[in-house]
Amino acid sequence: MTLGNDELLKEFLAETNEQLAGIETDLLTIEEGGENINEELVNKVFRAAHSIKGGSSLFGLKKIQELSHKTESVLDLIRSRVIRPNPEVVNILLISFDKLKELLNNVMISNEMDISENLVALTGLATSFLPQSEKGFFHKQGAVKLPAGAAVNVNEMDLELARKSGHYVYFVEYDLIHDIDMLDKNILDVVRLLIAFGKVLDAQVNTDAVGTLEEEPSGIIPLHVLFSTEVGPDEIEMVLELPKERIKLLASPPKDLPAAPPPIQIAGISPPTAPARTEVQPATASDKPAETGAAATQSPTAHPVNTDGEKAKRPASDQSGPPAAAGSVADATLRVSVEVLETLMNLAGELVLSRNQLREALSTNDMRGVNAGSQRVSLVTSELQEAIMQTRMQPIGNVFNKFPRVVRDMSRTQGKEIQLIIEGKEVEMDKTLIEGLNDPLTHMIRNSCDHGIEMPEERIRKGKSPTGKVTLRAYHEAGQVIVEITDDGKGINPAKISASAVSKGLISQEKVLGMSDAEKTALIFLPGLSTAEKVSDISGRGVGMDVVKSNLDRLGGKIEIESKVDEGTRFCIKLPLTLAIIPSLVVAVGNERFAVPQINVLELTRIPAAQIQNKIEIVGDAEVLTLRGRLIPLVSLGRVLGINREVVDETTGQTLTDRRQSLADRRSRRSPLLEEVAITGQTGSEPSAAKREADSDRRYHAANDLNIVIISTGTFQYGIVVDQFFNTEEIVVKPLGRHLKGLPEYAGATIMGDGKVALIIDVSGLAGKAGMRHVSGSSRAAVLAAETARENRQDSMSFLLFQNQPGELCGIPMEMVLRVERIERSQVENSAGRRTMQYRGASLPLITLSDAAEVKPIDEAQKLAVIVSSIGGREVGLMVAMPVDVIETRLQIDQKTHRQKGIAGSAIVKDKTMLLVDLVEIVETVFPEWQVSAGPEKTADKAARPLILLAEDSDFFRGQVKRFIESEGFAVAEAPDGQAAWELLCQLGEKVKVVVTDIEMPRMTGLGLARAIRAENRFAGLPIIGLTSLAGEEDIELGKAAGITDYQIKLDRDRLLESLRRILPRAAERQIEF
């Protein structure tokens, strides 16, 4: 091998990569065109193969040369319309180009690599399309009739290809001494001339005629050339400047040949005008000066020559090839347009001028000049940064271009019909990012084709078009690049994913029960999870999406998934434009500064020292921040990295080391670190009152506020607790030294304006170091969120407050209230011992609390109001004293102290005791004939009463609802939470006819219970009624998704019973044996 000059080889490989970049797309377009051959495109691919052949011969890359030659031959046959580019032909060409890429990526060992399969395929392809009479041309050597003594040789295939390309083939006989040297020509120029006008099929120096060193120089050096050119016999002598007898015509183009395509530039010896080659020109007087070459290029043929200058001006989308294999020689090079280089030069000049200006101002102590100079330096630096970044920017199309091939190949092998739509190829990104995107995107596109898109028959059954659609889209948004991969396939089934994760032991069943569908879908990022029913060569090995995620993490990107069963899946990748300079938030812990990439920063929040105890909870072993209803797990940066935090002692102004282990060091029973009193230094003993006060002061000092950076990793959020926030800055990313490479919590380092080093935080790595994982973190957050939501929502209800007597506060759940009407005393009518009022054209029965309960009668001297409610299907008005008020609060309801007829219990509201009015009991007392409650006696046979399983964690509500249900003649089995209900249901089995469940409960929520029920076949069709005090549309949707049949408001007795009556017939066949 003659691999000599590294720089030249690198240049060749870079150029080759450029040429190969769009080959796949071009070949696929050629395939689509079928018989309507796009000659321009075929020529383009041909040129690539041809250039590779030329270049590889220069470096002695025999295998590359041989394979590119055979590939070129087949392309020539396509160009000549001998071969029709059907899918089989294009497939062989694609595979050949793949092999060429492989050889080029392993250039140093390419000569030892095996290409026999490719050669056989290409040869077979070429011969199979030739007429019977011409078969064998591909191999047949020496069959062409050459003059006697000719040292050259050519296979008939090349000869035929030349003819079909519209070329004449000549045998040319030079004597290097007499025809070249003695005519003051230079052998290099002669060869350049040949190449400029055609193609050297073979050339041989007759070495035997030269003799040895011992012999006298013979005076002749015969050179035989087989030359293929468009130049006809009439002009050939003039062009070659040789007598006629030295040129013999061997073959002419067929007469009916269509116009020949333009000749090809050879990458090896360039035509004389090629500027890059002119730098090595013959320098001696004996050599032919450059005019010969110049004259040659001014020939009438006027071949289009692609000069280096032209290349430099090409749009970036035409430049650069696909990312080469790691470690390949071409990796290290990048083509930059001359325009950008000129801009850089100009800016460098500007920088020098600015420096001079600054230096001058400093030497004369001219502060105005210093300011002006520094401003100028700042401006030029920004522009310089932008221009330099531009040199690294490449179109994302460089990666996208490979996917038509990937999708095509997968469609063929899997028998699917898949259309790939690519948008936004022109979006530019940093070279490193583009290279890093290659593997994750390939994996996701393959996944979409393999797992996403269904077989055509299945798609038709689902009412979809038989052709599946995969869309790859890139666009800019908010300074980031968004890459979306969307398919209209079968989507990701969250239940299947979670079941797979559980069965593989990657996550517990309990965790899964508390997860939303989106969180279950995100489980695909767990290592080792695959739901593919069979392992194919494409996917299903359980590796992949976790690698995709970690690769994207390394690129500073985020990935999100949206998926709907039978509708499709959308992956959304968010990436920074570049990795070299990134906007980052600078924070500090102790005396150390750190940079947090802005892309991961959602928001900053400061918790005043006085609110820390309220805002930060300790759930399990985790500290969580309650932020606008969400629970955000917290990580103390100082604690994770082992840096001491500091607190300011307000009384002394001293800065002390904060030795608290808990952010919410509340000295309460909730804190597991109750006894940790490091600040006071009195571990385990009760601190003195004075000390306690000092503690309090210190903890509530403004300097001890908690600064939290809310981080999003794409799949979950968490907060980083730091001491200080600084500005957002554009930082230059420096790779970490070898000794720090293994630390996952750092993504790199940067140098700050004051010259100090700041480490860049890797948010995923930090979360990992703190014991969080993206999915487990998420599930934990979900559990915590559910727990807090439950706490927040437990017994949280709206009550209408009123007074029966001054100071006697009463309340009714808002769910029971239809309307509130202010009335005058005169409106109240007394007849037949009953109070009524005319209301909306009818007589409204009026009741008061004292009708049933042992309370003072209402003071009718006060302003009155009537609370209209519906009991037993009839409207009734509760007379109360004004004013009335509405509150929403969490209540601890005491069902014993004030329990009596008409009063369900009591609770403390605003430091006062509120009597909870039981309207149903009052009505039953006043109007027994209404038979509001059918009562258990309504159904004589207890065993025949339908059994309702009631799950409700609040004793009060459970008691109330149970009473409603039993009053309607149902039997009730009670459970204080979802888990208990599930266990009870498993025991009772089919005896249970309907499940009525609260939503927010400990251990297992109502939604979790519903999912568990729906997951069991034996409970198929079991109606579930969800009870909630907050039934928004979202809640209802969530409930339906979990399998809840109907939603009812807590304590809305009539509607609950109506729902039960409506639902029960469906479950009528269930045997009652309770």
Place this chain on the structure above:
Amino acid sequence: MTSFIQNQKGDTASFFLKGDFVQSNTNGLRQALLDSIKNGTTTIKIDLNEANCIDSPSIGLLVSVHNTLKPLAGELIVNRAKQPIAELFSVLQLDKRFKVNAS
């Protein structure tokens, strides 16, 4: 003034050309090569690092060296040939007769 430097190491002789590989610049080279082979050299290395061009007689000289070494099972190696010269050897297929390492 000699236009080349000769270096002998065992049975290998290296010749470093000073300037272009053209007849006018290689006086005495043919004889030096012959003498070296007669003295037992079986490997001749010719370094063309400084040569920007080559003429026909010099090509003839290389072929003669090759022809002389061939029966002796010797080897001719052309080192550091500049791109146009290496390309020329490739087109003329001389790189199949002797080893050519491009610069």
